[in-house]
Amino acid sequence: MSLSTKLRKYLLENGASEVGFANITNFTPKKRLNSGIVFYITYPKTIIKNMENAPTHEYVLELVDMNSRLDAIGMKCENFLIEHGYEAYAQTKKRLGTDFGENNSFELPHKTIATRAGLGWIGKSALLTTKKYGSALRLSSVLTNAPLDFGNPILESKCGKCSKCQEACLGGAISGKNWNYKLKRNEFYNDKKCEKYALYISHENLGKADTVCGKCIFACPHTQKYIKN
Numbered sequence: 001m002s003l004s005t006k007l008r009k010y011l012l013e014n015g016a017s018e019v020g021f022a023n024i025t026n027f028t029p030k031k032r033l034n035s036g037i038v039f040y041i042t043y044p045k046t047i048i049k050n051m052e053n054a055p056t057h058e059y060v061l062e063l064v065d066m067n068s069r070l071d072a073i074g075m076k077c078e079n080f081l082i083e084h085g086y087e088a089y090a091q092t093k094k095r096l097g098t099d100f101g102e103n104n105s106f107e108l109p110h111k112t113i114a115t116r117a118g119l120g121w122i123g124k125s126a127l128l129t130t131k132k133y134g135s136a137l138r139l140s141s142v143l144t145n146a147p148l149d150f151g152n153p154i155l156e157s158k159c160g161k162c163s164k165c166q167e168a169c170l171g172g173a174i175s176g177k178n179w180n181y182k183l184k185r186n187e188f189y190n191d192k193k194c195e196k197y198a199l200y201i202s203h204e205n206l207g208k209a210d211t212v213c214g215k216c217i218f219a220c221p222h223t224q225k226y227i228k229n
Contacts, residue, residue: 004149007037007080014076015069017042017137018130020117021148029107030089033143035150036113037077040128040137041066043217045227048136054214055198055205063138063212067093070140077142086146093140110139115181118151121158122179125165125216126189129158134223135216156180168219171197 008019016039024036043066047058074090081088091106111128114120123129128139157178166174173194177187185191195211202210217223 002149003084003146007077007146007148010080011037011039011073011077014073015041016073017133018119020114020119020151022113022116022118022153023150024108024113024116024143027108027112028143030143032145033087033089035144035146035148036108036116037142037144037148038110038113038117038119038139039070039073039077039141040114040119040139041069041073042133042226043136043138048218048223048227051214051218053205054218055202055210055212056214057206059214060206060210060212066138070138074140074142081142081144081146084146086144088142088144088146090142091140106141108141108143110141113141114139115155116151116153118154121154121156123157123165123216123220124159124163124174124176124178124188125169125220126174126179126185126191127216129220129222131158131222133226134220136220136223136226153181162221164219164221165216168215169194169197170201170215171213173197174216 011019019039022036025034047062071092074092078088078090114128120128120130127135129135166176171193173190175188198211198213199209
């Protein structure tokens with residue numbers, strides 16, 4: 001059994017919904033760590049089904065829990081690789097901190113590794129989007145020097161003319177422009193508008209201001225297929 005097969009099996013057994021491997025040689029933030037491991041956990045259908053008037057208390061509680069679970073999987077992955085003789089660095093939420101916007105990401109975002117691993121594309125909402133789960137998922141990643149079997153990169157959007165997330169975004173953060181790997185996030189999505197509206201709608205729905213919303217997750221047709229199947 002190859003290292004990639006062993007590692008993927010291990011991460012799935014420890015709670016990941018999907019796992020991918022990417023060649024990050026040209027943009028790794030850490031010398032020698034030229035392989036990226038990315039994995040995600042999906043939101044339960046029952047929680048997403050009730051998010052037509054997002055955000056909900058259940059969604060926020062699940063989000064926090066998922067972040068903790070992703071961090072735990074990331075550390076297990078890091079330790080697995082170190083035990084097998086490789087260097088590894090888990091890009092955990094705990095190591096990142098809690099800033100919103102451009103600072104709410106590592107120098108190499110999980111989403112970039114995910115697209116390079118072939119797990120999905122970046123939707124007009126700036127979220128990783130997959131055909132199977134839409135954007136009803138949360139990501140994490142690990143950097144390593146382990147030799148892995150890389151996926152086929154996805155370098156452009158598969159959203160086409162769909163504008164459901166743009167229509168759902170009452171903060172006007174989504175321009176409607178399709179992503180490709182050459183675009184920077186602020187060329188098609190405004191995180192400051194997202195933050196401003198999230199603070200407003202979370203106060204309305206939850207009784208306290210927070211940087212959570214989720215309307216674009218619910219609106220994505222691929223998410224809708226996921227929760228209805």
